[in-house]
Amino acid sequence: MNVEELLRRGVSSLKAYVPGRSIEEVAAEYGLSEVVKLASNENALGPTPGAIDAIRGALDGLHRYPDGGAKALAARLAQKLGVSPACVFMGNGGDDVLSVLSRTFLDEGDEVVIPRPTFSPYAHVSRVMGAKVVFSPLREMRIDLDDVFTRISGRTKIVFLCSPNNPTGGILAEGELVSFLEKLPEGLLVLLDEAYGDFADDPAYPDSVSLIERFPLVVLRSFSKIYGLAGLRVGFAVSREDVVGYMNRVREPFNVNQLAQAAALAALEDDDYKERAVALVREGREALYAAFGGMGIEFVESQANFIFVRVGDGDAATDALMREGVIVRPGSAFGHPEWIRVTVGLPEENERFLSKLKGFL
Ligand SMILES: Cc1ncc(COP(=O)(O)O)c(C=O)c1O
Known part of the structure; x- marks a missing residue:
């Protein structure tokens, strides 16, 4: 049977979504003990504490x-x-x-x-x-x-x-x-x-x-x-x-x-967590802007928990950072090969990213 003949029109030309690589994958591939993931715009604070209690209660x-x-x-x-x-x-x-x-x-x-x-x-x-x-x-x-x-x-x-x-x-x-x-x-x-x-x-x-x-x-x-x-x-x-x-x-x-x-x-009731998450991102954005400014690299001011940054060769930067245990998203995934997208993390994660980026540049 030729399955392709059964497909709905247009399905054969679709491509599967490629998510950011996981910490476990990168740690195993490069033999790293510590990996920072700043690739999928996740919340660096971890899950809302109230949510974890609620999950236990619902089991x-x-x-x-x-x-x-x-x-x-x-x-x-x-x-x-x-x-x-x-x-x-x-x-x-x-x-x-x-x-x-x-x-x-x-x-x-x-x-x-x-x-x-x-x-x-x-x-x-x-x-x-x-x-x-x-x-x-x-x-x-x-x-x-x-x-x-x-x-x-x-x-x-x-x-x-x-x-x-x-x-x-x-x-x-x-x-x-x-x-x-x-x-x-x-x-x-x-x-x-x-x-x-x-x-x-x-x-x-x-x-x-x-x-x-x-x-x-x-x-x-x-x-x-x-x-x-x-x-x-x-x-x-x-x-x-x-x-x-x-x-x-x-x-x-x-x-x-x-x-x-x-x-x-x-x-939804954890307003304290929400405030901390927002503050972390807003402070992190400012710290990253200042560092990018200091390095003389272009970036787009962001209202989100990530920043688009022009690093020259985005794929090479992504690869070099990954080998050093920092996962970011290459701009080539968005048709902008000179750029990378980095999620705002905890202050120490941002620092680690910045020091590895400096090394690459
Ligand atoms: C712009 C945008 N919309 C929607 C989503 C999907 O979010 P969810 O995890 O709720 O599916 C994402 C996830 O990265 C996103 O970046």
Whole structure:
């Protein structure tokens, strides 16, 4: 049997997502006892402590199915955000939200508009559904909404916007976002990915949830970054009730597992952890900027927990750093081979990265 003949159209040209390499892999390959991972924008503080206690407390209930739709979690989020629980869609990570969104709305022949470079799964989930991806290049490392607008056609169903953008870290300011939304034609959705929004301190960063009634917005957020729960997989979307209702028809019945729901509910009450995580990133960003300035290398100011830095040969830098026990993401993964993306870590992790980077340069 030739399996290729059975594939849905477009699947044979898809490529599997390549995640950042794990600490264990790198330690084993290079015989290192200590490895620092600054490659996947994880939270350097470790998981929210309250979440760990909640997971222990939930273990005895694992023979039962979880709350399908994670209704208790959605209700608590809705309360915090000041929206109806029917406006909150819960996913098995933000990745699941993207997948369900594309499966709910995209058909063969539809188009999506995606700035580039950005988070690669937007293009992937769209292509899986047979949609055509239209890219909009960044201008001076910023999403160019005027250019995005010119690429919208009668076939466009979804515009994907990431703010702060991964890998460049810039935000869409409230003014530019609202003007863009105001001039949009009818009949399309805007996915606004705010996975890193909690780290933003620019006063122009919008309260996007307050815009969901006026505009066709689907706001995506994640527990992976700000709450340090990447390994559990919890993310969510906030949008109009009808959008969320259709996405709930498409998702798997029990897409958010029991432990993840318990942990996320507890994490939401851990304001102290959240404040520490935000402070660590903001201080770390400043320290890294100062060091990059001192080394005379270019970087993009970031509102997220990572920084895009121009090091000359990004692949060579990534490789040299890895041999020294520091994992970063090469810019070549985003079409910018002279750059690397480094996650803001603990002060000692940032120091280690900087000293190895100096050695490379
Ligand atoms: C911009 C962006 N959106 C969404 C995600 C997905 O996050 P999650 O872990 O919730 O699937 C990531 C993860 O790196 C990301 O960088």
